[in-house]
Amino acid sequence: MPDDPYRAAIGRSRSELETPALLLDLDIARQNIAVMAGHMERAGKSLRPHTKTHKAPQIARLQVDAGAIGVSTATAWEAIAMIDAGVDDILVANEVVGPSRIRALAEATRDGRVTVAVDSAANLDDLSAAAVAAGSVIGVLVEVDVGMNRGGVRSKEEALDVARHAVSLPGIEWRGAMGYEGHCMLEPDRALRVTKQGKAMTHLFEVVDHLAADGIDCEIVSAGGTGTYDLIAAHPRVTELQAGSYVFMDAFHGSLIPGFDVALTVLATVMGRHGDRVILDAGRKGVGIDLMLPSPVGIEATTAFVDEEHTGIDVPASSPLRYGDTVELMAGYGPTTVNLYGRYHVIEGGVVTDIWPVMARYGSDTAVEKGAGTRV
Numbered sequence: 001m002p003d004d005p006y007r008a009a010i011g012r013s014r015s016e017l018e019t020p021a022l023l024l025d026l027d028i029a030r031q032n033i034a035v036m037a038g039h040m041e042r043a044g045k046s047l048r049p050h051t052k053t054h055k056a057p058q059i060a061r062l063q064v065d066a067g068a069i070g071v072s073t074a075t076a077w078e079a080i081a082m083i084d085a086g087v088d089d090i091l092v093a094n095e096v097v098g099p100s101r102i103r104a105l106a107e108a109t110r111d112g113r114v115t116v117a118v119d120s121a122a123n124l125d126d127l128s129a130a131a132v133a134a135g136s137v138i139g140v141l142v143e144v145d146v147g148m149n150r151g152g153v154r155s156k157e158e159a160l161d162v163a164r165h166a167v168s169l170p171g172i173e174w175r176g177a178m179g180y181e182g183h184c185m186l187e188p189d190r191a192l193r194v195t196k197q198g199k200a201m202t203h204l205f206e207v208v209d210h211l212a213a214d215g216i217d218c219e220i221v222s223a224g225g226t227g228t229y230d231l232i233a234a235h236p237r238v239t240e241l242q243a244g245s246y247v248f249m250d251a252f253h254g255s256l257i258p259g260f261d262v263a264l265t266v267l268a269t270v271m272g273r274h275g276d277r278v279i280l281d282a283g284r285k286g287v288g289i290d291l292m293l294p295s296p297v298g299i300e301a302t303t304a305f306v307d308e309e310h311t312g313i314d315v316p317a318s319s320p321l322r323y324g325d326t327v328e329l330m331a332g333y334g335p336t337t338v339n340l341y342g343r344y345h346v347i348e349g350g351v352v353t354d355i356w357p358v359m360a361r362y363g364s365d366t367a368v369e370k371g372a373g374t375r376v
């Protein structure tokens with residue numbers, strides 16, 4: 001991106017940027033990547049980090065270089081952005097629907113190994129037809145609903161129907177099962193989370209065993225997120241982990257597990273101070289608030305509110321914060337924060353050293369680039 005105006009920020013200190021700005025502390029992100037990679041390596045499990053968190057091929061590359069076997073994505077467009085950048089073993093941990101997306105994914109699969117979650121015969125038929133037309137082979141995992149009540153087959157019988165159909169189709173390669181236990185991430189009590197997660201995995205393996213009894217083996221069984229990564233590592237049968245948020249950390253995930261530091265922040269400017277209330281220029285259009293409010297990093301302050309363009313924080317009377325200062329906010333939820341921005345300011349040693357794009361935002365940027373869709 002030689003003409004990217006954001007690059008003018010390279011060389012500036014992290015507090016000297018136009019705000020709100022998305023900051024990626026690469027030193028901390030590398031440390032988080034190493035911590036997770038080391039944990040999974042010691043457990044003898046594969047790690048396939050979820051790139052919906054960062055949507056940045058540069059970060060995916062760091063994760064693969066640190067030992068990840070490939071990456072997970074939420075959308076076909078994220079997958080294509082990763083393949084285009086040379087990351088070539090992708091799990092789309094979600095159903096891919098819609099003719100342009102399926103066609104684009106089938107074509108991109110010629111350049112990489114792609115596996116997609118499926119939960120219906122109709123979707124399998126569409127994937128198969130597109131793979132045959134593109135001259136590629138799409139791998140599939142049956143998605144099992146393990147308690148989220150989102151995507152996924154609802155019973156082992158339904159899983160068997162989908163699996164039998166998958167093995168019968170041209171252009172489709174059967175690879176196994178996936179059961180993302182997202183409902184467990186919403187359980188703040190660790191003991192209850194462990195119990196719920198155990199139940200979810202029991203159900204997943206009842207399905208896996210039911211398929212095996214019919215002669216359909218699962219080479220891959222994928223599950224888990226940041227809030228359950230250690231449980232997946234300790235599980236005797238799950239083969240790979242699809243955690244994503246650990247690379248950045250945010251208020252929500254930080255409340256679930258220790259051991260990872262905050263690598264992603266939003267830089268904001270103090271617009272005014274009124275007693276103990278400080279008003280910042282980053283609101284909901286600049287920082288994701290799903291599941292938890294953002295919180296200031298490195299200063300004594302509590303978040304009072306987050307409006308569209310403002311965040312209010314309360315500071316002690318002794319705080320030196322004043323008009324024109326900058327504050328960094330840890331996101332309430334990292335993935336929806338990243339999606340608000342087109343660029344990361346990459347920080348090393350406290351200074352901007354690079355600008356990285358956020359790819360496939362809203363799922364469809366790549367579609368527009370590839371001429372497959374339109375966006376207003």
Ligand SMILES: Cc1ncc(COP(=O)(O)O)c(C=O)c1O
Binds near residue numbers: 182224
């Ligand atoms: C299917 C799936 N897998 C994995 C994850 C990763 O979770 P986390 O970002 O909490 O690590 C998510 C998160 O929403 C998900 O939807």
